[in-house]
Amino acid sequence: MRDPSWLIAFAIGLLLLALLPTWVDSYNLTVLRDALIFGLFAASLDFFWGRTGILCFGHSVFFGLGAYIMALVSMTPDIPLPSLLGLLAGITGAGLLAGAVGYFLFFGGVRGSYFTIVTLALSVIAQQVAVSWSSVTGGDTGLIGIPPLMFGGLDLSGDVASYFTVVALLATVLLGLWALSRGRWGRILTAISDNEMRAAALGHNAALRLTMTFVISASTAALAGALYVAMAGLVAPDLIGLLLATEVIVWVAVGGRGTLIGPVVGAVLVQRAQQEISSFNPSLWPLIIGCVFVLIVFLLPEGVLSIGTRIRALFRRGAA
Amino acid sequence: MSSSFLRAEKIGMRFGGLQVLSDIDLEIGERSLTAIIGPNGAGKSTFLNVLTGVLRPTEGVVAFRGQAIGGLPLHRIARLGIARKFQIPSIFSSLTVVENLQVARWGSARTEWPEDELLEMIGLRDRRSVQGAELAHGEKQWLEIGMAIASSPTLLLLDEPTAGMTPQETADTAALIHRLNKKLAVIAVEHDISFVRALGADTLVLHQGRFFRQGPFAEIEADEAVRDVYLGRR
Ligand SMILES: Nc1ncnc2c1ncn2[C@@H]1O[C@H](COP(=O)(O)OP(=O)(O)OP(=O)(O)O)[C@@H](O)[C@H]1O
Numbered sequence A: 001m002r003d004p005s006w007l008i009a010f011a012i013g014l015l016l017l018a019l020l021p022t023w024v025d026s027y028n029l030t031v032l033r034d035a036l037i038f039g040l041f042a043a044s045l046d047f048f049w050g051r052t053g054i055l056c057f058g059h060s061v062f063f064g065l066g067a068y069i070m071a072l073v074s075m076t077p078d079i080p081l082p083s084l085l086g087l088l089a090g091i092t093g094a095g096l097l098a099g100a101v102g103y104f105l106f107f108g109g110v111r112g113s114y115f116t117i118v119t120l121a122l123s124v125i126a127q128q129v130a131v132s133w134s135s136v137t138g139g140d141t142g143l144i145g146i147p148p149l150m151f152g153g154l155d156l157s158g159d160v161a162s163y164f165t166v167v168a169l170l171a172t173v174l175l176g177l178w179a180l181s182r183g184r185w186g187r188i189l190t191a192i193s194d195n196e197m198r199a200a201a202l203g204h205n206a207a208l209r210l211t212m213t214f215v216i217s218a219s220t221a222a223l224a225g226a227l228y229v230a231m232a233g234l235v236a237p238d239l240i241g242l243l244l245a246t247e248v249i250v251w252v253a254v255g256g257r258g259t260l261i262g263p264v265v266g267a268v269l270v271q272r273a274q275q276e277i278s279s280f281n282p283s284l285w286p287l288i289i290g291c292v293f294v295l296i297v298f299l300l301p302e303g304v305l306s307i308g309t310r311i312r313a314l315f316r317r318g319a320a
Numbered sequence B: 001m002s003s004s005f006l007r008a009e010k011i012g013m014r015f016g017g018l019q020v021l022s023d024i025d026l027e028i029g030e031r032s033l034t035a036i037i038g039p040n041g042a043g044k045s046t047f048l049n050v051l052t053g054v055l056r057p058t059e060g061v062v063a064f065r066g067q068a069i070g071g072l073p074l075h076r077i078a079r080l081g082i083a084r085k086f087q088i089p090s091i092f093s094s095l096t097v098v099e100n101l102q103v104a105r106w107g108s109a110r111t112e113w114p115e116d117e118l119l120e121m122i123g124l125r126d127r128r129s130v131q132g133a134e135l136a137h138g139e140k141q142w143l144e145i146g147m148a149i150a151s152s153p154t155l156l157l158l159d160e161p162t163a164g165m166t167p168q169e170t171a172d173t174a175a176l177i178h179r180l181n182k183k184l185a186v187i188a189v190e191h192d193i194s195f196v197r198a199l200g201a202d203t204l205v206l207h208q209g210r211f212f213r214q215g216p217f218a219e220i221e222a223d224e225a226v227r228d229v230y231l232g233r234r
């Protein structure tokens, strides 16, 4: 997306989100708030997948790790600034894990679908750990009673306050990721995904750049996970598992890979559809998301936004 | 090993059962100009791959400023000041002309050439915002050369820089190389004899993986045996 149109889309979106509380009731506001947190999660995956072309099939691991660490830290009795410490610990933990994964895979020469498969295995393992290590994670039922966001005397637990906290964080992170991906960082990443050997022959350390990008992406996912549990008040193994890992890929693909805003929109829309569908049959959703996933992978590898591009190309060919 | 600028000693390269390079020695100095010619399949590109560390030779060592480069990761070798134009243009097709040059600059610790001067040099000033994928073959060749220069090397290796160029462009390329040669060492692999003549450089003839002749181009050109190799009589 060109710079001006991205900024315009960003500004319009932000304005809409800022004005929404004036006509939306507090229940729908909290629903939207949670959807936007998952939108932040989708943007974090897009920052990596969209720029490097390498699909991570275990991004829920980082979201979930952020969520569990936030829960455990902020529920620790008598610690100062529990919300802040929880957020920082979650982000750091996920960043360290991503750094280790990136170190072993990227520096070992693993790319493309092999990376996807290894990260997929990671999400299965993570879910298993979350279920089995019940003394810490609460097992299948997870943990409840996680305190809402508090920074010293600043209480952000109200519906409107928590909504604006999420919107502000989302906007800041989106701008930051966008600035990174349109600038020097992103261009070097594009070069690496175009032709890694050529980029290396020009002096670029591709493995290091990919690892650092993965760390940023994973830390952002953890921020989303940590925010989510503070708002929801509970954490459970489905926040770290394979279904969520699949869903976030669908959100990004539906919204448009490589656009950062698109995945946020995709996350909100697909979750809306999920609520509609689940309201008359709760067990239908995993089946549908699986089918949509297969369709996207085989028919629209470039995302739903590419339909427009394709139609235009078709017309141009017809006209010529 | 003494600390000469670039030195290759007893290089041998084998792919499975195929001996592509045997017993090659080469030593060149700073700001030197060297041409390598030879028939198809002689091993020219393979030799450049060995010199730039893309391939690790099965025998022998390559040293740049006294440091053995075999086994160093590619980006580290590039950062020593070695740049390479590949035989098949391998520019970044999703980036524009100017972005390609930027990425090339950012990989290097030094930036010797201003962007505009580079664009002027490679004749792509009017094409600066065009996507790499949309360039014509000749333009890709130019950009590829520009990227190698943009990384501010002290040693530039060019693999068939004029392939697909018009005679005029070929002459321009020779002039550009002379200009660059004032600041850096150049090794050019080329088929086009008129180009090598215009370079007028010390010339190495590679034949069946060995240096067959070495000397000023005028001498090489007059050599009966070299003509035989090129005409396939040997
Ligand atoms: N990676 C490889 N594996 C196996 N054989 C190879 C490999 N690379 C090159 N060769 C073989 O080595 C020989 C020399 O190839 P090379 O590309 O170096 O020749 P060249 O002199 O550059 O030829 P051209 O003028 O066609 O570019 C050829 O027979 C080629 O098939």
Ligand SMILES: [Mg+2]
Residues within 6 Å of the ligand: B044, B045, B046, B087, B159
């Ligand atoms: Mg060759």
